[in-house]
Amino acid sequence: MANSAIVTLDLNGNSIRSNGAQVLSEALKTNSTMTALYLHNNSIEDDGAQTLSEALKVNSTITTLDLYGNGIGEDGAQALSDALKTNWTLTNLSMGYNLIGDNGVQALSEALRANRTLTTLDLVFNSIGDNGARFLSEALKANKTLTTLDLGLNSIGPHGAQALSEAIKINSTLTTLGLCENSIGPNGAQSLSEALKTNSTITTLELFYDSIGDIEAQALSEALKTNRTLTTMDLRSSSIGPNGAQALSDALKVNSVLTTLDLSYDSIGDNGAHALSEALKTNRTLTTLNLRNNSIGPKGAQALSEALKANLTLTALDLYGNSVGDNGAQELSDALKTNKTLTTLDLCNNSIFDNGAQALFEALKANPNLTTLDLHGNPIGDKRAQALRQVLQTTECNIEF
Structure with missing residues (x-):
């Protein structure tokens, strides 16, 4: 690139497509100053992802790459996976709203086993199901650097949640796990609850719009009684009801780390509010409580x-x-x-x-x-x-x- 002083390049929404990605790729192979590249919604598709991947194999400065909403499928994911196996500088990769599916996740999971620098991976809305979750689970058991993984708005069910839970029991670096708007259901919530009893690193867990129900809220509450790291729990629109609120109240009476709890749209009613109030009288750590639209x-x-x-x-x-x-x-x-x-x-x-x-x-x-x-x-x-x-x-x- 002619301007050697550029460190951040934002080309979001510019329709550069694969040809533009090719031009950027050639420039990145010799550029030694740029650290962040944002290509949000540019329709680069698989061909563009493949050309950028070639640049990532030799570029040693890019730390943030945003490929959100680019129509990238499993072939593009495979190319990026190959790049991640040799790239030692990229720390943040956003792949949200693409089309990589389970096969694409399998490729990226292989890279995660070898990669030693990536800390944040966004895979929101990528048609990832239980098989994809299983691939990621195996990767997380070996990976030592990833701290944030967002799998929101996918199709992960209880079996996928169970697989991820097994990884959480072993993994010692992940701090944020996003599973909002999946289909983990009661059994998935139960699996995550068991994992949280032994996990000592996760601080943020997002489960909103997952329809976990009151019984599963009780299971998560049991985990909160012993967990010593989780600081943020998001259970928006999870149908926990007053019984779930009662269970969380019991947990908050003994939990000493949770600072943020979101229970909006959970139908807890007056009884649920009363239960939580009893906990608030003695709890000494919660700073933010969201009770929006709860009757x-x-x-x-x-x-x-x-x-x-x-x-x-x-x-x-x-x-x-x-x-x-x-x-x-x-x-x-x-x-x-x-x-x-x-x-x-x-x-x-x-x-x-x-x-x-x-x-x-x-x-x-x-x-x-x-x-x-x-x-x-x-x-x-x-x-x-x-x-x-x-x-x-x-x-x-x-x-x-």
Whole structure:
């Protein structure tokens, strides 16, 4: 490349196709400064992936390569696999939204056994099934460098989840595993739970939209009681219900590492909110709790209010799209008058009218810690809006309504 000072080249969405990839490949063979190349949505397909792979075999500076959404199939994956066997600089490879399938994953898995530099691999939406998961499992048992693997939006079922779980028991470097929107089901969740009891490196596990159910949430909760590394668990839209929330509550009473828990769209209701509130009274590590769209009403809000009066660590609480109403808002306001740690509270679309809004505004006068309060989508009248403007003059809280 003529400009030797370029270190990052972003050609996302430029339709360079395979011919453009060929030109880039020739340049990369001699370039010694570029470290990041972004080719998001360029339709380079297999031919383009093959030419870039030839460059990767000799290039010694590229650390990040984004090939997201390029129509790359198993032939392109095979070419990239061959390059990864000899390339010692690439650390981040994004292959999301391509067409590599199980055969392409098999090729990449062979490279992972030998490669010693790749730390992040994104294979989201690639038609990967249980066989592909098995290939990756075998690779993870041998690989010593990969820290992040995203397999979201694929077709991995319980057998694939079981295979990955066996690898997790052995692997000692992976810290983030994304399995959102697969079909792992109850049995897959059970397998992952068993793996988490012995794994000592994974900090983030994404299982949202996996329909694991309440029984399997209980299994994951058992793992949380002994696991000492997981800090983030995402169970959005996993149908855990109030029973699953109760199980997670029991785990949170003894768990001392989890900091972020996302249970949005999980139908936990007031009973689930009450169960989690009991855990919040004693838990000393959770900082972020997402309870969006969970059919939580005034009773659930009251339980959370009692928890906030005792809790010393939670900084962000998301109750968007529930039904706490004026009564629930008043309960939460009482907690805000004494709570010293919460900085962000989302109460959008909660059927809060003037009385609830007034209670919240009064609480803000006594609370110097809350920095963000979101009240969008609530029918607050003009008089209370005027009161809000007055509050804004006396508080540093960013209020949105």
